[in-house]
Amino acid sequence: MTDQVAEMGYAAERRGLSTKHREWLAGYLFVLPDALGLFVFLGVPMVLSLVIGFFEVDGFGSYRFVGLANYARMMKDPLFWSSAKVTALYAIMLVPLLYVFGLGLALLVQKTNRFNAVMRSMFFAPHIVSLVVVALVWQLMAVDKIGVLSRALSALGLTGVSLLGNPSFALVAVVAVSLWFLMGYYMLIFLGGLQDIPAQYYEAAEIDGAGPLQRFWHITLPLLKPTSFFVLMVSMVAAVAGAQAFDIIYVMTKGGPANATSVLILYIYQQAFGFGAFGYAAAMASILVITLMLLTAVLFLLTRGGRFEHE
Amino acid sequence: MSSRPASSQAIILRFIWMTVAAILAAMTLFPLLWMVSIAFKTPAESFSPSLIPTRPTIENFIYVLTGVPFVRYMANSLFVSAAVTVVALFFHSMAGYALARLRFPGREAIFLAIFSTLLVSLPVIIVPLFLVVKALGMLDSYAGLIVPAIFNAFGIFLLRQYYLSLPRELEEAAVIDGAGYWRIYWSVILPLSRPILSALTILFFLANWNSFLWPLTITSSPDLWVVQVGIANFKSQYSASWNYMMAASTIVALPMLILFLIFQRQIMDSIKTSGLK
Numbered sequence: 001m002t003d004q005v006a007e008m009g010y011a012a013e014r015r016g017l018s019t020k021h022r023e024w025l026a027g028y029l030f031v032l033p034d035a036l037g038l039f040v041f042l043g044v045p046m047v048l049s050l051v052i053g054f055f056e057v058d059g060f061g062s063y064r065f066v067g068l069a070n071y072a073r074m075m076k077d078p079l080f081w082s083s084a085k086v087t088a089l090y091a092i093m094l095v096p097l098l099y100v101f102g103l104g105l106a107l108l109v110q111k112t113n114r115f116n117a118v119m120r121s122m123f124f125a126p127h128i129v130s131l132v133v134v135a136l137v138w139q140l141m142a143v144d145k146i147g148v149l150s151r152a153l154s155a156l157g158l159t160g161v162s163l164l165g166n167p168s169f170a171l172v173a174v175v176a177v178s179l180w181f182l183m184g185y186y187m188l189i190f191l192g193g194l195q196d197i198p199a200q201y202y203e204a205a206e207i208d209g210a211g212p213l214q215r216f217w218h219i220t221l222p223l224l225k226p227t228s229f230f231v232l233m234v235s236m237v238a239a240v241a242g243a244q245a246f247d248i249i250y251v252m253t254k255g256g257p258a259n260a261t262s263v264l265i266l267y268i269y270q271q272a273f274g275f276g277a278f279g280y281a282a283a284m285a286s287i288l289v290i291t292l293m294l295l296t297a298v299l300f301l302l303t304r305g306g307r308f309e310h311e
Numbered sequence: 312m313s314s315r316p317a318s319s320q321a322i323i324l325r326f327i328w329m330t331v332a333a334i335l336a337a338m339t340l341f342p343l344l345w346m347v348s349i350a351f352k353t354p355a356e357s358f359s360p361s362l363i364p365t366r367p368t369i370e371n372f373i374y375v376l377t378g379v380p381f382v383r384y385m386a387n388s389l390f391v392s393a394a395v396t397v398v399a400l401f402f403h404s405m406a407g408y409a410l411a412r413l414r415f416p417g418r419e420a421i422f423l424a425i426f427s428t429l430l431v432s433l434p435v436i437i438v439p440l441f442l443v444v445k446a447l448g449m450l451d452s453y454a455g456l457i458v459p460a461i462f463n464a465f466g467i468f469l470l471r472q473y474y475l476s477l478p479r480e481l482e483e484a485a486v487i488d489g490a491g492y493w494r495i496y497w498s499v500i501l502p503l504s505r506p507i508l509s510a511l512t513i514l515f516f517l518a519n520w521n522s523f524l525w526p527l528t529i530t531s532s533p534d535l536w537v538v539q540v541g542i543a544n545f546k547s548q549y550s551a552s553w554n555y556m557m558a559a560s561t562i563v564a565l566p567m568l569i570l571f572l573i574f575q576r577q578i579m580d581s582i583k584t585s586g587l588k
Contacts, residue, residue, distance in 0.1 A: 027415030130521035192583035
């Protein structure tokens with residue numbers, strides 16, 4: 001070992017200062033492709049999203065500065081407000097459900113054995129399927145009267161319920177599909193977190209006579225704090241701005257009925273690519289970007305600069 | 312004496328526990344089984360409540376594969392997903408290695424900048440990204456489908472974490488031999504990354520095969536449609552023909568489910584470790 005270190009020092013000395021500069025150069029060159037790509041396809045759009053909102057963009061790509069006009073329009077646009085409300089409702093329903101189902105399923109299949117391995121795979125399987133297919137399959141099952149879900153509901157006494165045609169059910173249905181698609185993923189994240197809790201804690205608690213509920217409350221939950229935090233943060237971002245909501249809603253309901261499932265990202269998309277109102281769409285997106293930046297800042301502060309390792 | 316009732320109680324509890332898990336898992340899987348079931352049913356039977364078709368048919372599959380340019384959509388998806396995955400893993404492992412191992416001024420700042428894009432999702436930047444890609448002349452092209460999809464902080468992040476956990480000794484031996492950084496990366500680091508790269512290959516391929524919003528936004532000519540855009544359009548064309556749509560869905564979903572069955576350990580392990588710890 002000492003020989004090795006001495007030899008390395010000798011090698012570095014032999015090459016002198018240039019070694020340091022060679023490492024610098026190598027570092028920059030290795031990072032360059034990704035850094036450039038992220039800059040062009042993520043950084044620039046992020047900054048642009050804050051800028052374009054002050055312009056009117058026409059189909060030919062010419063920009064005209066309009067000041068706060070897009071933002072003023074937003075304030076007076078009832079569809080913007082209803083989309084913001086639907087987005088908030090979607091997140092408020094989905095995030096706690098994901099937490100409960102993710103953790104619940106993880107606890108259900110926590111023990112490592114053959115049976116649980118199969119169960120885990122089954123719970124995760126929906127996440128493998130594309131959201132377009134997911135949306136199509138659920139839409140088929142929810143077809144009024146004759147879809148298998150509608151039949152099951154009428155067997156339970158809920159006859160004539162139109163799952164996707166009734167504004168008061170449609171968003172709940174979209175939440176249910178999102179939950180079905182996402183819960184397996186969060187189950188795995190929680191399993192990762194549970195794995196890291198040292199078994200001695202549970203053994204000691206058991207010797208002290210703590211029941212399963214007490215162990216859950218006093219050991220599992222507190223030690224799961226970082227995982228819980230991650231899950232809440234990521235699921236919140238996914239609910240507010242994730243592509244999964246867009247894909248499901250775009251295919252299943254197109255925002256209907258009566259705009260009951262029109263979330264902001266869908267409304268932004270329709271304004272931009274349906275009506276060519278790029279400036280207005282960007283103005284609305286900038287509100288989301290600011291929300292996400294604030295969330296990222298919180299995540300960043302609380303994890304001490306993204307150091308996800310154990311201390 | 313007292314240990315026997317306790318242990319039989321434990322067995323009953325364990326049995327209930329397993330039953331609950333099995334019922335929930337069966338419910339979770341039901342929609343996928345339903346999809347496959349309808350794909351094999353005749354149109355007349357599409358809405359019959361039985362899971363097993365009375366007269367199974369492969370007509371639906373034949374129609375989807377021959378009546379619409381579905382094979383073309385599949386080929387597009389395959390090409391785009393494979394290209395994105397290969398280039399992305401190559402770039403991300405280079406960046407991850409440099410950010411974990413090499414010392415150069417600004418390294419922390421670059422890492423922070425990359426980290427700050429971690430939570431940015433496509434829907435919020437779709438408008439400006441579309442305008443950037445348009446300005447670069449990549450609208451409605453394979454380049455437009457592939458290039459923007461390559462770059463994401465998640466892969467860099469995971470690879471950096473992985474390289475931080477690798478022992479330094481192996482590289483040091485190469486340094487002593489006088490190897491340059493490229494050679495260290497190529498012949499020491501890359502071979503050592505095989506486990507994580509294979510897991511990420513599956514994850515990236517899956518994500519790109521399943522992606523919908525970006526291909527939907529960037530392509531207009533049907534020749535460039537990927538499979539997800541294809542079936543979404545299929546829906547507006549054949550809105551009543553659920554048997555065709557489920558056959559198409561099955562063709563799209565099945566390769567991924569098979570991939571998952573084969574690599575379930577690696578896929579689930581790599582996701583498990585991606586959480587905040």
